Amino acid sequence: MSFAQHMESYDEQKCWQLLESTDSNKVRMLLTKASLSPADFLLLLSPAAEAVLEPMAQKARQLTIKHFGRNILLYTPLYLSNYCVNHCLYCQFHAGKKIAREQLSLDEVEAEGKSIAATGIRHLLLLTGESCAHATSAYLSDCLRKLHPYFASLGLEIYTLSTAEYAQMIQAGAESLTLYQETYRQESYAQLHLSGPKRDYFNRLNAAERACQAGMRRINIGALFGLAPWRQEAFWAGIHAYYLQKQYPATEIAISLPRIRSSQEGFTVPCPVSDKELVQILLAFRLFLPQAGITISTRERAELRDNLLPLGVTTMSVGSKTTVGGYFAGEKKGSQQFPVADERSIGEIKEMIRRQGYQPVMKDWPNMAVAKKTEAKK
Amino acid sequence: MICVKVNGRQETLPENYTIAQLLSQKELDASYVVVQLNLEIIERSLLSVTTLNEGDQLEIVKFLGGG
Amino acid sequence: MGKDLLAIGNSLIASRLFLGTGKIPLPKMKQVIEAAGTQVVTVALRRVDFDRRDENILDFIPDGTIIMPNTSGARTAAEAIRLAHLARAGGCGDWVKIEVIPDQKYLLPDNFETLKATEQLVKDGFTVLPYMSPDLVVAKSLEAAGAAAVMPLGAPIGTNRGLKMKELINIIIEECHVPVIVDAGIGRPSHAAEAMEMGASAVLLNTAIATADDSVAMALAFRLAVESGRIAYLAGMGGETGYARASSPLTGFLD
Numbered sequence: 001m002s003f004a005q006h007m008e009s010y011d012e013q014k015c016w017q018l019l020e021s022t023d024s025n026k027v028r029m030l031l032t033k034a035s036l037s038p039a040d041f042l043l044l045l046s047p048a049a050e051a052v053l054e055p056m057a058q059k060a061r062q063l064t065i066k067h068f069g070r071n072i073l074l075y076t077p078l079y080l081s082n083y084c085v086n087h088c089l090y091c092q093f094h095a096g097k098k099i100a101r102e103q104l105s106l107d108e109v110e111a112e113g114k115s116i117a118a119t120g121i122r123h124l125l126l127l128t129g130e131s132c133a134h135a136t137s138a139y140l141s142d143c144l145r146k147l148h149p150y151f152a153s154l155g156l157e158i159y160t161l162s163t164a165e166y167a168q169m170i171q172a173g174a175e176s177l178t179l180y181q182e183t184y185r186q187e188s189y190a191q192l193h194l195s196g197p198k199r200d201y202f203n204r205l206n207a208a209e210r211a212c213q214a215g216m217r218r219i220n221i222g223a224l225f226g227l228a229p230w231r232q233e234a235f236w237a238g239i240h241a242y243y244l245q246k247q248y249p250a251t252e253i254a255i256s257l258p259r260i261r262s263s264q265e266g267f268t269v270p271c272p273v274s275d276k277e278l279v280q281i282l283l284a285f286r287l288f289l290p291q292a293g294i295t296i297s298t299r300e301r302a303e304l305r306d307n308l309l310p311l312g313v314t315t316m317s318v319g320s321k322t323t324v325g326g327y328f329a330g331e332k333k334g335s336q337q338f339p340v341a342d343e344r345s346i347g348e349i350k351e352m353i354r355r356q357g358y359q360p361v362m363k364d365w366p367n368m369a370v371a372k373k374t375e376a377k378k
Numbered sequence: 379m380i381c382v383k384v385n386g387r388q389e390t391l392p393e394n395y396t397i398a399q400l401l402s403q404k405e406l407d408a409s410y411v412v413v414q415l416n417l418e419i420i421e422r423s424l425l426s427v428t429t430l431n432e433g434d435q436l437e438i439v440k441f442l443g444g445g
Numbered sequence: 446m447g448k449d450l451l452a453i454g455n456s457l458i459a460s461r462l463f464l465g466t467g468k469i470p471l472p473k474m475k476q477v478i479e480a481a482g483t484q485v486v487t488v489a490l491r492r493v494d495f496d497r498r499d500e501n502i503l504d505f506i507p508d509g510t511i512i513m514p515n516t517s518g519a520r521t522a523a524e525a526i527r528l529a530h531l532a533r534a535g536g537c538g539d540w541v542k543i544e545v546i547p548d549q550k551y552l553l554p555d556n557f558e559t560l561k562a563t564e565q566l567v568k569d570g571f572t573v574l575p576y577m578s579p580d581l582v583v584a585k586s587l588e589a590a591g592a593a594a595v596m597p598l599g600a601p602i603g604t605n606r607g608l609k610m611k612e613l614i615n616i617i618i619e620e621c622h623v624p625v626i627v628d629a630g631i632g633r634p635s636h637a638a639e640a641m642e643m644g645a646s647a648v649l650l651n652t653a654i655a656t657a658d659d660s661v662a663m664a665l666a667f668r669l670a671v672e673s674g675r676i677a678y679l680a681g682m683g684g685e686t687g688y689a690r691a692s693s694p695l696t697g698f699l700d
Contacts (some may be wrong), residue, residue, distance in 0.1 A: 279696060438492065440491065443468060
C-alpha cells in the first residue's frame with residue numbers, strides 16, 4: 001500500500017465536519033491520554049482547540065523534553081544550483097523567472113563546505129532546483145562525496161528520485177532527505193505547479209516512501225503552509241508522518257512547518273497562516289507525534305522562533321543563505337529562493353538557546369567515515 | 379504379507395491392502411482422520427484406492443482438544 | 446452502536462473471545478462454547494492412539510464455529526508447516542494457529558521459527574495466526590509476512606497470571622495494523638477486560654475456563670468481561686495521568 005492509497009481510507013468530508021463540530025472540553029480530555037489516534041489529532045487542529053492552546057503547550061513542552069531532552073539541533077542549508085525546469089508559482093527560482101542561474105562547481109562546493117564547517121556546523125542540508133541538464137544525480141553524488149569529510153550529516157532537499165537513485169545518494173553519503181509535499185490538496189497543487197516534472201502530484205506524494213524503502217535514515221516531510229487551508233494541510237502532513245513511522249520503523253520521521261510569505265514579486269499567499277495558527281499546528285504535531293523531530297527554519301523571524309522553541313521544536317536552521325553558495329563566495333551569486341527572516345549568527349542563536357535553558361547541538365549522529373579517517377591519522 | 383509402520387508401530391498386513399481397509403480394521407471413521415503416507419498427505423477420496431507396500435510409513439492423526 | 450465485527454482472513458467475527466478446547470470434557474464442550482459466545486475455537490492434532498476409543502471432538506463443536514487447528518507439538522518451523530498441512534487436509538478450513546515451542550519448561554514460543562513458518566504458510570494459502578512472545582520487531586515482521594493477526598502471550602501458557610507483558614503488548618497494539626489477540630496467561634475475567642480496554646482485538650484463552658469448577662459459568666463470566674472491555678475501549682476512556690502546570694505561560698506571546 002502507498003500513502004496515496006492510505007489517504008483514500010479517510011472520509012475527507014467527515015473529517016472536516018468533525019473539525020468544526022468538536023468542543024474545547026473534548027480537546028482538553030485528549031491531553032490526559034497516553035497516545036493519540038488520527039481522529040484525536042484532527043480535534044487538536046479544530047477551531048475549538050484554540051481555547052486550549054496553553055495546556056496543549058505545557059503538555060507539548062513536557063513531551064518534547066521527555067523524548068528529546070533539552071536539545072536543539074542546528075543545521076545550515078547550502079544551495080548548489082538554482083537551475084530549474086519547474087514552474088511553481090510561489091518559488092523565486094521557478095523556470096519562468098528571469099534570474100541569474102548558477103551552479104557551484106565541485107571546487108566551489110568544497111570551498112563553501114569548508115567555510116560552513118569552520119563555523120562549527122556539522123549538519124548540512126544541500127538544495128537544488130530540478131534540471132536534468134544541471135544538478136544531475138551524478139553531480140549530487142559527487143557533491144556528497146566532496147562534503148562528506150567535513151560534516152557529520154548531509155541532508156538533501158532536491159527534486160524527487162527513484163528508489164534506486166535514493167539508494168545511490170545514500171551510498172554517496174546522504175543521511176537525510178527533506179521533501180515537502182508543498183500542498184496535499186490536489187486541486188491547489190495543480191493550480192500552483194504549472195509545468196515541469198513536479199506537476200505530478202502522486203509522484204511527489206510517494207517519494208518519501210521510496211526514500212524509506214531505499215534505506216534513508218531520516219526523512220523530513222511537511223506542507224508549505226499558506227498554499228491551502230491550513231487545518232487540512234496540517235492534518236494530512238501529520239497523517240503522512242504517522243503513516244511513514246508505522247510503515248518504516250527503521251526510518252526517523254521528522255516534520256517541518258515552513259510558512260510561505262508573500263514575495264516581493266507579486267505572489268499572493270492564498271491562505272495565510274497567522275502566528276497563533278502556526279503555534280496550534282506545531283502543538284498538534286508534537287502531541288500527535290511525540291517522537292518526531294520538528295524543524296523551524298529561518299523563514300520565521302527571530303522573536304517568533306525564540307517563542308516557538310520550547311513548544312516542541314527540536315531542530316533549527318541557522319546562518320542561512322538562500323542564494324546559491326554564499327558562505328565562502330559572499331552574496332554575489334544572485335537572488336534568494338525566499339527571504340531569510342532570522343539573520344542572527346550561529347553564535348547569537350546558540351546564546352539564545354542556552355538562555356532558554358536548552359543545549360545547542362551541532363551533531364547528533366556520527367559520520368563513521370570521518371571518524372575512521374581521524375582515527376587513521378593518529 | 380507385508381510389513382508397514384503405522385503411527386510408529388510395526389504391523390503385518392496382507393498384500394494389496396488399501397488404507398481404507400486398514401482404517402476400518404482399526405474401527406476409524408475416515409472422515410475424522412488425516413492420513414499421511416511416507417510424508418505425503420493422502421486425500422480422503424483416494425484412501426480406498428491407495429494400497430500399502432512393504433516398508434511404507436503411515437501416520438494417522440485426528441483432532442482433539444487443544445489451546 | 447453499529448455492529449462491531451472483527452475481520453480476520455475472509456471472516457467477520459462478532460465474538461472477541463476465542464476459546465481453546467484443551468481439558469474441556471467433551472460432553473460439556475457445546476455448553477461451554479455457547480455460554481462463551483465463542484465463534485473461533487482451537488483444536489490440536491495428534492496421532493491416533495489405537496488403544497483408546499475416543500469420540501470425535503468435531504462432533505461436539507457447534508456448526509458454524511471457525512475451527513483453528515494449532516501446531517502444538519512443533520519444535521521447528523518445518524514441523525509446524527507439516528502439521529498445518531495435515532490439519533488443513535482434515536477439512537476444517539484454512540485457519541491455523543502457529544505454535545512453535547522448543548522450550549519444554551516454560552513453554553515459550555520460538556519467534557524466529559514462528560516467523561519462518563508464517564512466511565511459508567501464508568504462501569501456501571493459509572489464514573495464519575501466529576502465537577508469539579511480545580516483540581515489536583517480530584510482530585511487524587509477521588505482519589509483513591502476511592499473518593492475519595498476531596497473538597502475543599500475556600504471561601506463560603497456563604499460568605493464569607494475567608497481562609505480565611502489558612507494556613510490550615501495548616506497543617504492538619499501537620504499531621500493528623493487523624488484529625492483536627492476547628493469547629495465554631489470561632486467568633481471570635478482569636485480565637480479559639484489561640486486555641480489551643487496552644485495545645486488543647480479541648483474547649484467546651483455555652485453562653481459565655477449562656479448569657474452573659463450573660466451566661459454563663466461567664465461560665459466561667469471560668464473555669461479559671470481554672464485551673465490557675471492548676465497549677469501554679470503543680467508548681474512549683479518559684486517561685489517568687494529569688500533567689503539571691508550569692508556572693509561566695508558554696503561549697503568552699500570542700496575546
